[in-house]
Amino acid sequence: MQIPVIRNILEANARVSDDLKRLFAEKGILALNLMSSPGAGKTTLLERTLTDLASEFSMAVIEGDLQTDNDAQRVAATGAQAVQINTEGGCHLTSAQVLAACKELNLDGLDILFIENVGNLVCPAEFDVGEDHKITLLSVTEGDDKPEKYPLMFNISSALLLNKTDLLPYVDFSLERASNFARGLNADIKVFPVSCRAREGLDAWYDWLRAARAAKKG
């Protein structure tokens, strides 16, 4: 016998993601899911952001990592709360892992929670983790055709940070081409060219964060 089912395969993850959304709404926390390839500079972006906005916001980081806790140590050095999730080879974070990590954090009085996903442009796009916004980080050394190759991630992201702009003279990367590819299926995506290392372009990103935080607080 054939039984029609019509069930979303990722429904279990979606249910926990909804629980997380309710938890973050209750506490008034802005939750951001940070996604990129390995080495695009997520951890450096977090170090800068956590340091530069330390006096404005109370922030915490959930670090998804395949094996090590190097990134969590770098983040903790800024004074922010940091929890490490070791995915043991898993290529993305699930909402259940994020929920477990939240139990290790003090969420009271927290303004912004960064969820640093595993470095990978495909898999994290399929799994919501209770976030208000998905943010993609792409470095100029990776090629400006990445948004064309991985359209889903760029389609569902609110903001795109194009990192390592200090290297633009040495690589064949067009900021305009990359932004246009990203806007192909997402007219509303906000694009921020930045260099975390040279501390360029970060003010526009900080302004976006302030606005998103204010919108969440209501």
Next chain:
Amino acid sequence: MHELSIAQSLLAIIREEMQKHGSPRLISVKVRHGRLSAIVPDALAMSFEALTMDTALAGARLDTEEIPLVLACRACGTKFSPESSDYVFAPCPACGEELGHTVVSGKELYIEYLELDEAQGT
């Protein structure tokens, strides 16, 4: 490879449905996936096989079918399926607009049906 965790979620739902219907044996399951969802059918089949091996579900068939990408033009609202694989710069067939189309379908990932053996002795 997210196909492995997708196969795990798939199996959890299958086991639940089999219990609900009192069926001891799964013959096949049909999964539909949108073109944008980046599912590699072979990788999903391999994960499914690996996870069911040596279980009561061993030998069950996994059928997959891709759901085409349908976009709605930002400028004039026309719905269309880009013919080339370059759907990031797909021009609207009605007005030529290239950017900012809305994805109407192509992100799905769901089970359509299960084929089960009749329940025994109920």
